[in-house]
Amino acid sequence: MVTEAELTAHPESYRHKYHWETPEEVQIITAGQAGEQNFGSPPSQADRYIRIKEITVRNTGSVDTVIQLLAKHDGNYIVKLSIDVPANTTRMWESEQGRKFIYGQQPVVRASPVGGTIYLSGSGIEASVASH
Numbered sequence: 658m659v660t661e662a663e664l665t666a667h668p669e670s671y672r673h674k675y676h677w678e679t680p681e682e683v684q685i686i687t688a689g690q691a692g693e694q695n696f697g698s699p700p701s702q703a704d705r706y707i708r709i710k711e712i713t714v715r716n717t718g719s720v721d722t723v724i725q726l727l728a729k730h731d732g733n734y735i736v737k738l739s740i741d742v743p744a745n746t747t748r749m750w751e752s753e754q755g756r757k758f759i760y761g762q763q764p765v766v767r768a769s770p771v772g773g774t775i776y777l778s779g780s781g782i783e784a785s786v787a788s789h
Contacts, residue, residue: 675782675783675784676780676781676782677697677698677707677708677709677780677781677782677783678697678778678779678780678781679696679697679777679778679779679780680697680698682776682777682778683695683696683766683776683777683778684774684775684776684777685766685767685768685771685774685775685777686774686775691767691768691769691770692767692768692771692775693765693766693767693768694765694766694777695763695764695765696709696726696764696765696766696777696779697709697764697779699758699760699761699762699763699764700758700759700760700761700762700783701783702760703760704760704785705760705783705784705785706757706758706759706760706783706784707757707758707764707781707782707783707784708754708755708756708757708758708781708782708784709726709737709755709756709758709764709779709780709781710751710752710753710754710755710780710781710782711749711750711751711752711779711780711781712724712726712738712740712749712750712777712778712779713747713748713749713750713777713778713779714740714742714747714748714749714750714775714776714777715746715747715775715776715777716742716743716744716745716746716747716748716771716773716775717745717773717774717775717776718744718745718771718772718773718774718775719744719745719772719773720744720770720771720772721741721742721743721744722741722742722744722768722769722770722771722775723739723740723741723742723768723769724739724740724742724766724767724768724775724777725737725738725739725740725766725767725768726738726739726740726756726764726765726766727764727765727766727767728758728762728763728764728765729762729763729764729765730761730762730763731761734765735762737756737758738750738756742775744772755781755782764779
């Protein structure tokens, strides 16, 4: 598994080799209510983490919404990111550093009340905690 130091030295090659993504588009279908879904898989082993570096959100609803990227662990939530998404638009968020999730933290997305369906997808990397 790639180390943080290796990732920094050669980001493009490791981005491809250790790619992480949501296996399918996540849908939040709760017209008029807030909704929440798991967003891909958590880190696969205790010595690994993931960094979500890109999120695409499509709001087919008739009202604006706020999407939160959360880390869920033992029933508690940590807000990693909030994105405002106007009605009937697609919004893309990207970050070179991304948002880090450690072992035991389930990535979760949550939407404020919507007037339709929210579609989300994301990608990033999974890497080793070791840094040499």
